[in-house]
Amino acid sequence: MCGGARSGEGGRVIEVRELTKRYGRTVAVDRLSFVVRPGAVTGFLGPNGAGKSTTMRVLLGLDAASSGEALVNGRRYASLRRPMLEVGALLDAGAVHAGRKAFDHLGWLARGNGIGTRRVAEVLERVGLAGVARKRVGGFSLGMRQRLGIAAALLGDPGVLVFDEPVNGLDPDGVRWIRELMRALAAEGRTVLISSHLMSEMELTADRLVVIGRGRLIADTSVQELADRFGRGVRVRSPRPDELTRVLVTAGGTVESANGTAGGGRVAGSPESGGLVVSGLEAKAIGEHAAAHGIPLYEVTPRNASLEEAYMELTARGAEFGAAS
Numbered sequence: 236m237c238g239g240a241r242s243g244e245g246g247r248v249i250e251v252r253e254l255t256k257r258y259g260r261t262v263a264v265d266r267l268s269f270v271v272r273p274g275a276v277t278g279f280l281g282p283n284g285a286g287k288s289t290t291m292r293v294l295l296g297l298d299a300a301s302s303g304e305a306l307v308n309g310r311r312y313a314s315l316r317r318p319m320l321e322v323g324a325l326l327d328a329g330a331v332h333a334g335r336k337a338f339d340h341l342g343w344l345a346r347g348n349g350i351g352t353r354r355v356a357e358v359l360e361r362v363g364l365a366g367v368a369r370k371r372v373g374g375f376s377l378g379m380r381q382r383l384g385i386a387a388a389l390l391g392d393p394g395v396l397v398f399d400e401p402v403n404g405l406d407p408d409g410v411r412w413i414r415e416l417m418r419a420l421a422a423e424g425r426t427v428l429i430s431s432h433l434m435s436e437m438e439l440t441a442d443r444l445v446v447i448g449r450g451r452l453i454a455d456t457s458v459q460e461l462a463d464r465f466g467r468g469v470r471v472r473s474p475r476p477d478e479l480t481r482v483l484v485t486a487g488g489t490v491e492s493a494n495g496t497a498g499g500g501r502v503a504g505s506p507e508s509g510g511l512v513v514s515g516l517e518a519k520a521i522g523e524h525a526a527a528h529g530i531p532l533y534e535v536t537p538r539n540a541s542l543e544e545a546y547m548e549l550t551a552r553g554a555e556f557g558a559a560s
């Protein structure tokens with residue numbers, strides 16, 4: 236998969252290969268590999284301290300890898316001939332001179348990268364800042380600064396976009412705006428990678444997820460696959476859980492206690508402690524088997540586990556690691 240990612244995708248691809256980054260004794264990124272492809276929003280998820288920003292910094296040439304590599308369109312950032320035309324990034328929205336006007340800031344960036352000033356007006360329009368183009372950035376709200384940072388990322392009309400926690404600190408309107416923009420950029424065939432520590436946000440924005448914890452890959456999946464994998468099962472409560480478990484296992488089901496402890500057939504625990512989660516049998520079949528054996532049921536609910544739960548489960552160990560956050 237890695238070897239051929241470069242060809243046939245219009246050069247719009249991010250490849251992280253066996254990337255390791257150490258800071259002294261801290262291993263921030265640990266042999267991490269994944270590929271981000273065009274036409275979709277990919278969420279880069281992990282608890283605080285998981286290594287997301289570090290990965291992005293190496294990808295953007297702001298930090299050197301200890302080993303392995305992170306490539307944009309098959310090249311390291313430093314060897315891209317005109318980087319702004321290939322990859323745009325939003326890392327720290329605060330990093331603009333307060334005294335500078337929005338238009339001048341972008342104009343300066345454009346000139347330094349051989350981009351015409353006509354493009355400045357275009358990107359300001361796209362991010363909704365055309366009306367404040369001649370205002371000083373110092374007076375901008377966080378949301379406006381975020382938009383300006385995105386305008387800068389879009390200046391070179393790059394096929395690859397990287398945003399580090401773009402919704403942090405934004406109000407609901409700002410969050411919705413960013414979400415829609417990310418989706419639109421992906422729909423244009425760009426490669427869009429957004430980091431976040433919030434599954435609730437990614438659930439609404441991303442098509443694919445790269446989940447990391449302690450610098451290592453935990454999952455590389457579509458949002459749908461994750462939902463399917465974790466969202467299955469029927470939640471059942473009965474005053475006779477052991478007996479019900481035996482009946483359902485005999486009928487071909489798999490039964491676990493609802494609080495997540497393993498139970499390949501025998502489950503201890505009263506209904507008060509959370510009941511059972513049954514997979515491999517539909518709600519209707521569960522009801523019929525229970526009725527045939529005269530076992531009362533208090534609840535039969537097809538479960539739709541939230542992605543948040545799936546994420547918590549996936550990153551449990553990583554979260555322990557960053558317990559302070």
Ligand SMILES: Nc1ncnc2c1ncn2[C@@H]1O[C@H](COP(=O)(O)OP(=O)(O)OP(=O)(O)O)[C@@H](O)[C@H]1O
Pocket residue numbers: 258261262263264281282283284285286287288289290432
């Ligand atoms: N410049 C640095 N010097 C030393 N340690 C660092 C440096 N940058 C990051 N780290 C450490 O590397 C690990 C990964 O940090 P990183 O910022 O990449 O995580 P993150 O997933 O982006 O988290 P957050 O969501 O909090 O930004 C952390 O343990 C962090 O303390």
